[in-house]
Amino acid sequence: MRPHRRRPAVRIRPAQLPGRRPRAEPEPGEDHDDHLRRGLLLPRSRLLPHRPAVDPHHDIKGRPNPDKVVYVGRDGARLHVTKGRLIVDGADGLPQVSIPRQAVSRIVLTGAVGLSAGAxxxxxxxxIDVVFLSRRGSYLGQLSGLRDTANARxxxxxxxxxxxxxxxxPLARAIVRAKLRHQIGVLxxxxxxDSGADIGGACTAIRQLSEDVAHAADTDELxxxxxxxxxxxxxxxxxxxxEDVAFQGRSRRPPKDLANAAFSYAYAILLAECTGALIAAGLEPSLGVLHASTDKRPxxxxxxxxxxxxxxxxxxVMALLRSQRLRPEHAIDSPDGEGVWLGPEGKKALVDGYEATLQRQVKGALPGFxxxxRRHIHHQAQLLGRAITEPGYEWTGAAWR
Incomplete structure (x- = not known):
């Protein structure tokens, strides 16, 4: 194997794009990385040329590093491929980012972002999965190629x-129990x-509801x-x-505050992660276990x-709110004035935090894994497939303390 030659991860050279004008230089007081990330959500660590060690237990899509994800969230931007590279053009048609195609495993597009036929x-x-989110962060769908794991039987x-x-x-009960157990753990x-917060009553109530799960007669009761x-x-x-980022419980469609806008946006990204993991495991995302199977949702x-x-x-999201990395100025009113969306800087902060979480190494959450x-999501999708196709296999959620 030829040694990998280190080169800048996001730089456009005139020779790579004949006839194209070079992109604008960074603004005063703005360093090179900030200039590239302004309006284009590109986690830097996914573009570096190094390769981490292969996880011996599991390997997503047969590649050692599944975490090379490109986020693009500026309206009017357009992605295309040329000379072995993925190019992101700004709304003015000028190239903003150039990435080697082999350095990309997943693309997430938010809002009015174009994708060429070649790309x-x-x-x-x-x-390469391409995920589409609306401007407000709702999951719209994704492009997924054929997987060898799918079969008719x-x-x-x-x-x-x-x-x-x-x-x-029984599997639906196990899914709900796992979620409630993790809710107690998070609280x-x-x-x-936070010594001034009283979370004991909430934990006790959730624990009681978890015990009731075993007696639920159907999925509606669950x-x-x-x-x-x-x-x-x-x-x-x-x-x-x-206090400045306070919220009153969960609100959706539309979210009413910064916190709920962040929850909704991150849930949409997580939904896309799970959909891709199920497809890779040879499962049909629309056929539900806990949620009823429908044609209009995975x-x-x-x-x-x-x-x-x-x-x-x-x-x-809670860590970002508590550390002031998500702040009131990151929220913008929705066009209809009925809710709140995340602004560009808020999306950047959330994506950075989300990616840092998904790349965190974990041991012991799943047996022998x-x-x-991110790999745990894919592995859990495989285990969910076993629970569905192998009678007698007992699925359990991840263990986390």
Whole structure:
């Protein structure tokens, strides 16, 4: 194998783009990386040329480093490929970022961002997921290439399982129990750092609801228990943030404050992560276990992400709010004036925190497995597939303390 030659991760040279004008220089007081990241959410660590050691337990898409994710969130930007590189043009048509194609494993586009036909074909052919989010952060869908893991027999088994209410109820109970267990863990971890907060009552109520899960007669009752737990959980979380970023429980469609805008935006990104993980595991995301199967949502993705909501998103958002990395000025009013969206700087702060969380190395959360939280999502999708297709296999959520 030829040694990898180190070169700048995000730099456009005139020779690489014949006939194109060089991009503008950084503004006064702005360093090179800040200039590149202004309006374009590109986690720097995903663009570096080094390769970490291969995780011996699991390897997403057969590559040693699954964490090379490109985020683009400036309206009018456009992605295309040329001479072996992925190019991001600004709204004025000038190139802003140039990345080697092999340094990209996933692309997340927010708002009115264009994708050329060549970039689309390259992504599909090379199994690069392209995720589409709305300006307010809602999950719209994604491009996913063909996976070798999909097969007709497995999908037929999954369809039969999803249609059998009695068969899927034990797995649905396990999913809800895992989520409630992690909600209690998040409250304990954050609450112990805030001596003035009383989270004991909320934890006791959620623990009681978790015990009731074992007796739920159907998924409708399960969803009711999960909803009651989440109401108390978010009310408790709202008492653990500074006054200037206070929120009153969970609000959606639209979010009413900065905190809820951040929760919704990060949940949309996590939903896309889970959808890609299920496709890679050979499962159909629309055939649900906890959530009813419908044509208009990835119901199984919603089930897979339940335990990861508190583990990955809620912890990250709360840390950003409590450390003032998410601040009131990061919220903007929605165009209709009915809600609140994250502004560009707020999205950057959230994406940075989210990616840092997903790249964190974890041991012991799943039996016999170690790796980043992103790899845990993919591994848990495989285990969910076993629970669906192998009678007698007992699925359990991740262990986290």
């Amino acid at each position: 689309r074909s390259w992504a599909l052919y090379n199994d 497995r999908l037929l088994t999954q369809a039969a399982f999803a249609a059998d209410d009695g068969a899927r109820l 304990h971890r954050i609450g112990r750092r 969803m009711g228990l999960e909803g009651a737990a989440s109401t108390g959980y978010f009310e408790a979380l709202s008492r653990l943030v500074p 119901s199984l993705s919603l089930g897979l992400m339940e335990e990861f909501r508190p583990l990955l998103v809620d912890r990250t 170690a790796g980043t939280w």
